Amino acid sequence: MKKNCVFLTIDSLRADHATELYGLMPEVNEYANDGVRLTHAYSNGYSTPVSFPTILTGTYANHYGGYGYMSDERPFLASKFNAAGYETAGFHTNPHLRDDKNYDVGFEKYNDVDDEAGELSRVRYLITQNLDSDSTLYKYLKRAYHFLRTTSGSTDYTEAPKLNQKALRWLDEEYDDDSPFFLWTHYMDVHYPFYPPDKFLDQVTDRSISTNRAISVNGKMHEEDEELSEADAADLQSLYRGDIRYLDHHIGEFIDALKKRGLFKDTIFIITSDHGELFGEHDLFGHPPSGYEESFHVPLFCFGSGIPEGTRVNELASLVDLPPTIAELFNLDNDSRWEGTSLVPDLHQQPRDESRTMFLGDKNVLTYQTEEWRLVWWRTKENPQQADKEWELFQLPECERVPLTEQEEIVNRFREELHTYIDRIEDENELAEPTVDDATEDRLEALGYN
Template sequence: MNVVFVISDTFRRDNLSCYGPTPVKTPNLDRLAEESYVFDNAYLGSFPTVPNRLDIMNGRFNFIDHEWCPLPSETVTLQQILSASGVVTQMVIDNPHLIENGFNYERGFDGWEWIRGHESDRWKVLPKEVTLPAHPSKLNNAHFVLPNYLRNTAWWKSEEDHFAARSVTEACNWLEEGQNAEKFFLYVDLFDPHEPWDAPKEYVDMYDKGYEGEEVIYPYNDYWENIMSEAELNHCRALYRAKVSMVDHWIGILREKVKKLGLEEDTAFVFTSDHGYLFGEHGQIGKAFKPENGYYEACRMYNEMRRIPLMIHLPGQKKSERIGALVQSPDLMPTILDLCGLVASKSFGGKANIQALQCGIFYTKDWRFEPESIHGKSLMPLIRGEVDKLRDFVVCSNTIIHHTPVVSKCAVVTEDGWCLHYSGYYDEVLKESVKVNKVLIELQPSKGKVEPELYYLPDDPNEEHNLIEGHEDLAREIHARYVKWLEEVGTPEEHLAGRRKLVLK
């Protein structure tokens, strides 16, 4: 079958009514949920944006040996395999980070279209002077990224000029032109509702009409009380929700185009995200924070960030089905291969297998794909009811290659609802700087260790009550399972060494 795959950056799971009561209006995604397999326990693997896309494209948990980086030259991607198998592959993307600075994540697609200008994309140089919407102390990257974005978008006159609108319009145009392809894979990467939040006023008025304060459209990542008032925080929520509703509107247009072109009966539609965002939970705003001593560090991998929406609509499907099994972003690669008539996944307890339309397509003079190298597992056996689970715990993590708990924070969530927050343990006190994602982080002696925490999510979904005292043996058991898993997925020993020890108070 054909596949339309849509990923929307920073789209919190609790925006959608299929996951519980919400003030956010997403009627089109609600309708999609009513006609899809809805995954109740979908989690990211690698965090954040770029590492997550690498997980999706190569089916691996890349935090074990990569960070935010260009597409590795040795990586065989989902799109390469599909293209080599006769599936027409097209990328439509407004997410700048996968393309700019030679990151090359379009590699392997038969065709690709980059909608220019989002966030850090160095596109427009005029107008030279722009007006910030709030005091610089409240804004993230007020010296470059936000002014750059404001220059890139100064020409906008209507909703149709916004990034989600332009990307979906391009995707619809491609469907019009390519509808006669025997098989196709359309990958649509929407950076919205990622900051900056600047949806048209009619969307904002749905959530905070009459607000007259500063517009903190791209907040500084910090403890929110350090930088803004409660009214400004509430307005940030409204700005974000407005962009979510705009994204929903344009995803509805994309789905309608699939229907109008008569493609629905042989086209699967997949919707997901890469991670969430904190809007005051745990006292923070953003997905990292900058403590008083002046350096960024990863915040803990909280529930609001690690849990993601995932819906898969199969051709002709008319009703919703719920799947409670634990699934993760790397599972999407083998799932899409499966949907397209190929299989590249570890069978449950058995050896990996490949079935293809023709012999030899997974080996050329330029690259070779080893199915045993992927960590993800096709979700189709869950959908078909052949199995009831793929794994009994999930690992959601920042990169672990820098050997510092300041950066390498992760969450291990078990099937029965326990969550261990863990950041490794290093005997030597770290005093030197580390370059992470091209940002120099000055490590302080006090940050050589980050205490583990343990939560029981069925009773404490907001992770407010650390239960590690009194449950030390359970924490050690979960940690031991995590270390064994790191070994099984091939974590290099140099990155694994600092993860072997769990030290409790």
């Protein structure tokens, strides 16, 4: 009997906050303890557009014309499930993953971005399009927008409970239980802006953070992060943690709902994140172009039917490895175009024949990483904080910055790898820039994408 696959991805969840140490995800960690926990997993991108090509197609973002539009030439994971007789459904609410960017390939059911932001979203669009962002009126109206958004309970994405309801409705009303299924859900609840319900915020901090305070620090993070103080950053991180606790609760409810439907025992679950989040580390906030640990280190858990229990994998892994891993777990056709390596031997604690390397980032900031070293190439100077840098070397796992002159052989070898990678991309294609309509641009701006 074929097993089902439930693939849950979480936007902006950094690895350290998903560990038992923080206690923010007790529901997910309880299941992870009954399966495999990959402790050194890395996203291949610092943001959703750069990361998701690896997650759903097993190919780096810069290839196949870039990540503005997912080329039909990419080997889509959902298509592999479809060809193997699986029913396939995807549920998300991130504007970067819309069907008009071709992310729906292989999915028979694709729940795209809902038009749920309503009048508030249109008000914000009018503000951003018609006022000078440096004007007093602009800042006042943006603050008023954040206040109305928070007090009304409106969001610029579909929250976890509703997204779960849609997935369960598909299972109840559309899914043919004579076939196995592949269900992918991408949650946005941990993404900026951070406004957790008080019930969950109170579980992660003793400090009282008022609605006005939450609005203020979220607004600063988006509009003027250089003015954020240490106290502001601490409150932002508490709000972020409250959102994580909230999402963990609803993931637990979703898995319970699958159990009640008798679907748990024949299902393999994979849970990860598309990238991390910065809260003042390296003088950065959010997920801008970067080459830092907080941007790339993500959780990766696998549990369920036939998965070894109580296993920790400490070797290097990346999200580009997921499609070949999932293909092997579910006996799908392998694809030579996949650029990662199956992690199934790691799940069973089989020794590796060779060490792994990976590329992280895109044409702006590109990183080459091994088990021991990470070289960051700041190819553009989008971040003022990095204006005086071009290359940075870090020793892992402590992520200690090392002077380039102390490891010249490693630096030169890694530089050659990165230059070869860029040459390959430029030989293949010119990178396509993303194009978005006004409504999508509006949603992206609300989520912190300037």
